Amino acid sequence: MKALAIVRGDLRARLGTRKGVAVQLAMQAAVWLLGLLGIGPERGGDSPLGVASVGLLVVVAAVVTASAGSEIAYPGEKNVLDLAASPFSPTDVVWGKAASNFAFAGLCTAGAWPVLLFLHSLRGTPWQDSLGQAVVVLAVSWGFAGVATWLVAAVESEVSRSVLLWGGMVVLLAGAGLVGPWPWHPAYAVQPQAAGWARAACSASSVALGAWSLWALSRRIPRLREVG
Amino acid sequence: MVKLASRTRSRAEARRRARRARCGLLVLLAFLPPAPALAQPASVQAILGWQGWTRYGTWNPLTVEVHTEREVSGWLVVELPQEFGRQRVRLRYPVELPPGGRSTRTVPVWLSDVRRPVKVSLLARDGTELASQEVVPQPEAAVAGVVGYLGAEPPTPPAQGPGAGRRVVVRLREELLPEHAAAYASLELLVVGELDERRLHEAQRQALQTWVLHGGRVVVTGPLHGGPLSSWLSVARELGAGAQAVGLRSVAGPLRELEPAGEGKPVVERSRTVAVGSARGLGWVYVWAAGPHQVPPDSPLWWLALPASSPREVPPEPDSRPRLPLAPAAVGLGAYAALWVLAVAVAGRRPWGWWGVAAVVVASAAGMPALADQVRQRAAPLEVREVHVEVEGSARLYGWGYGRAPYAGSYTYSLPRAEAVSASGGFSEAEVTFLPEHTVVRVRQAAGERVSLYWEAEAPPQGSAVVEVGQGTVSVRGAEGLRGMVFWGRRQAPLEQSGPGLWVASRWSAMEPEHPALLAFRWTHPEAASIVEDRPLVALSRGDGQGWRVVVGKSR
Numbered sequence: 001m002k003a004l005a006i007v008r009g010d011l012r013a014r015l016g017t018r019k020g021v022a023v024q025l026a027m028q029a030a031v032w033l034l035g036l037l038g039i040g041p042e043r044g045g046d047s048p049l050g051v052a053s054v055g056l057l058v059v060v061a062a063v064v065t066a067s068a069g070s071e072i073a074y075p076g077e078k079n080v081l082d083l084a085a086s087p088f089s090p091t092d093v094v095w096g097k098a099a100s101n102f103a104f105a106g107l108c109t110a111g112a113w114p115v116l117l118f119l120h121s122l123r124g125t126p127w128q129d130s131l132g133q134a135v136v137v138l139a140v141s142w143g144f145a146g147v148a149t150w151l152v153a154a155v156e157s158e159v160s161r162s163v164l165l166w167g168g169m170v171v172l173l174a175g176a177g178l179v180g181p182w183p184w185h186p187a188y189a190v191q192p193q194a195a196g197w198a199r200a201a202c203s204a205s206s207v208a209l210g211a212w213s214l215w216a217l218s219r220r221i222p223r224l225r226e227v228g
Numbered sequence: 229m230v231k232l233a234s235r236t237r238s239r240a241e242a243r244r245r246a247r248r249a250r251c252g253l254l255v256l257l258a259f260l261p262p263a264p265a266l267a268q269p270a271s272v273q274a275i276l277g278w279q280g281w282t283r284y285g286t287w288n289p290l291t292v293e294v295h296t297e298r299e300v301s302g303w304l305v306v307e308l309p310q311e312f313g314r315q316r317v318r319l320r321y322p323v324e325l326p327p328g329g330r331s332t333r334t335v336p337v338w339l340s341d342v343r344r345p346v347k348v349s350l351l352a353r354d355g356t357e358l359a360s361q362e363v364v365p366q367p368e369a370a371v372a373g374v375v376g377y378l379g380a381e382p383p384t385p386p387a388q389g390p391g392a393g394r395r396v397v398v399r400l401r402e403e404l405l406p407e408h409a410a411a412y413a414s415l416e417l418l419v420v421g422e423l424d425e426r427r428l429h430e431a432q433r434q435a436l437q438t439w440v441l442h443g444g445r446v447v448v449t450g451p452l453h454g455g456p457l458s459s460w461l462s463v464a465r466e467l468g469a470g471a472q473a474v475g476l477r478s479v480a481g482p483l484r485e486l487e488p489a490g491e492g493k494p495v496v497e498r499s500r501t502v503a504v505g506s507a508r509g510l511g512w513v514y515v516w517a518a519g520p521h522q523v524p525p526d527s528p529l530w531w532l533a534l535p536a537s538s539p540r541e542v543p544p545e546p547d548s549r550p551r552l553p554l555a556p557a558a559v560g561l562g563a564y565a566a567l568w569v570l571a572v573a574v575a576g577r578r579p580w581g582w583w584g585v586a587a588v589v590v591a592s593a594a595g596m597p598a599l600a601d602q603v604r605q606r607a608a609p610l611e612v613r614e615v616h617v618e619v620e621g622s623a624r625l626y627g628w629g630y631g632r633a634p635y636a637g638s639y640t641y642s643l644p645r646a647e648a649v650s651a652s653g654g655f656s657e658a659e660v661t662f663l664p665e666h667t668v669v670r671v672r673q674a675a676g677e678r679v680s681l682y683w684e685a686e687a688p689p690q691g692s693a694v695v696e697v698g699q700g701t702v703s704v705r706g707a708e709g710l711r712g713m714v715f716w717g718r719r720q721a722p723l724e725q726s727g728p729g730l731w732v733a734s735r736w737s738a739m740e741p742e743h744p745a746l747l748a749f750r751w752t753h754p755e756a757a758s759i760v761e762d763r764p765l766v767a768l769s770r771g772d773g774q775g776w777r778v779v780v781g782k783s784r
Binding site for chain 1: 550552553554557558560561562564565566568569572573575576577585589592593596597599600601603604607634635636637638675676
């Protein structure tokens with residue numbers, strides 16, 4: 001129940017404040033632009049749907065990660081450090097943040113999914129394909145959000161934290177081309193023509209990353225309390 | 229003994245059980261409601277081409293007889309295979325039949341594959357198949373030329389058709405003549421030995437007349453039993469029984485004595501009139517002074533009557549690029565984004581607002597396919613080239629449309645009310661629905677594929693343009709002379725306004741054979757160059773630049 005209180009508080013701060021609405025507005029503007037980019041005709045084997053899908057993954061993952069990692073400071077939101085100083089148990093904090101990250105990632109994915117559905121309908125592909133992509137976006141966003149939440153507790157310097165967070169995301173997402181075509185890499189698994197097993201592997205590894213980060217967070221909070 | 233008695237008892241028991249089962253089955257059958265297909269049968273019978281003879285790469289008649297015991301409101305569907313069998317074209321015609329109704333209709337179908345079966349089916353409005361028949365064309369039945377005849381005596385034209393292919397002679401019946409002029413395209417010549425107009429209905433009469441006016445050829449060799457079509461075909465008067473003709477190359481046997489009527493011109497051999505011919509629009513009507521069987525295959529009369537074969541050109545395919553319909557996409561996606569932000573903002577403050585978020589997601593999921601369909605349709609417009617040809621008050625529209633699919637999926641193209649439509653190019657399925665007001669073509673294409681559509685339609689004359697020939701001038705009355713040009717002989721002259729509703733061409737110069745108007749007319753009539761030799765051709769550019777209106781004047 002205490003974990004639910006954390007979820008409620010986070011969502012209220014991320015959606016009910018002016019800043020939260022502005023963030024949603026900015027995200028929808030980016031999604032809208034990507035939707036327009038995706039209506040381009042297909043030329044040869046290149047489909048703008050693939051580019052738009054990766055774009056949507058980046059936008060959703062960035063908003064969710066930035067929110068989880070306190071890169072966007074919502075008025076009234078309690079981050080991990082605030083919660084570590086509160087009477088909530090480490091387990092409640094971890095579960096609460098995991099659930100709030102999941103709810104926010106789900107909400108942002110749901111906000112982007114109709115645009116994916118539109119781009120799929122435009123090309124006459126089945127709507128289930130857009131759901132498969134949405135699952136990848138949700139899982140990757142949640143995984144990154146878990147890492148971001150852990151970084152808040154693990155790295156004291158805000159600058160170092162930002163560099164680590166965004167540097168890691170850029171390396172992981174944009175560096176895909178350098179390491180070769182891994183089918184389960186998020187940038188490939190989110191493609192419309194990705195195989196089901198690749199999507200499953202990508203989603204599972206993202207969830208594992210998120211789970212590991214939250215486990216690390218649960219070990220970090222008692223230390224923070226000891227130091228504090 | 230005991231074993232034998234027991235075996236006999238068990239056999240009797242088995243027989244009794246079987247009898248009971250049979251009785252039960254009979255009772256069950258008696259009380260079961262009759263199956264609709266058995267109680268209300270419908271049948272479809274189809275004949276492809278001219279008694280089975282077809283011509284490849286043009287319109288052929290498909291005569292379909294439908295009979296139904298119950299009231300039917302549905303579709304007559306003709307499934308045509310395409311080359312290599314990978315594509316399918318479905319032509320759908322609305323059908324309304326009362327109980328016990330019977331209907332015979334002849335529809336023009338474009339044959340591009342004569343090896344695979346053509347399926348004709350009668351479908352109810354909900355898509356249930358009521359009856360169907362497969363017509364399997366024989367490759368050897370695809371010939372180079374077809375000469376049809378009405379009457380008892382078959383004509384004997386040259387056996388070799390265009391391109392040194394085979395020519396066949398087919399006996400026709402008045403009742404089964406096509407009711408669309410396009411269906412006559414595969415007929416080279418109609419020989420009328422005897423015509424009973426009472427067996428024709430108005431649509432058939434009109435179609436035959438339209439076909440001749442737009443280039444069809446008819447030879448009359450016998451009596452015509454009254455009626456408007458008979459008098460229209462009469463280009464000569466019969467003066468008497470005539471006499472035995474000796475030493476004529478064109479005719480063997482007795483000749484009737486003919487006198488040209490109206491604009492008819494006699495064909496004379498050794499001072500005997502062997503035929504009278506007269507142009508009817510772009511077509512020709514001949515009256516022969518002998519029966520069709522008396523004109524031998526090497527007779528010059530056949531070379532006069534049969535059309536010259538010239539390859540038909542089609543408009544060059546435009547290098548169309550798909551459009552990016554950003555406006556409807558931007559508006560649709562923008563409306564969704566605004567609704568989403570609003571719903572989320574409410575949900576952040578009020579718990580019941582989450583219902584709003586759910587409603588926005590569900591509504592957008594339902595609406596996105598419709599928005600996508602709208603965007604897809606706008607992204608693939610049909611590039612149309614049309615030529616509207618008017619001859620002696622009869623107007624026909626010839627149209628070509630080219631569409632390139634930017635995305636894989638179904639595309640809907642709307643055409644004017646057409647009597648015949650053919651589809652070719654890149655697609656997997658095409659469905660052409662002939663509606664009373666217009667024609668709808670739904671095509672399933674892969675990304676980047678181009679579809680070509682060709683259609684012919686009877687069109688109302690646009691205004692009442694009258695072409696008059698004066699001393700060195702050609703005047704046009706009643707036409708909106710936008711950018712007009714007159715071609716005549718080997719000259720051309722621009723149309724200039726000379727008074728209200730009067731346009732005159734008098735400044736003649738040498739004709740440009742590659743003038744866009746002449747090229748466009750050649751798409752519909754390959755023999756355009758010879759047509760303009762003896763009659764003025766008024767070409768008016770359409771305002772939208774997508775075609776030409778061509779008014780054909782009378783022959784000199």
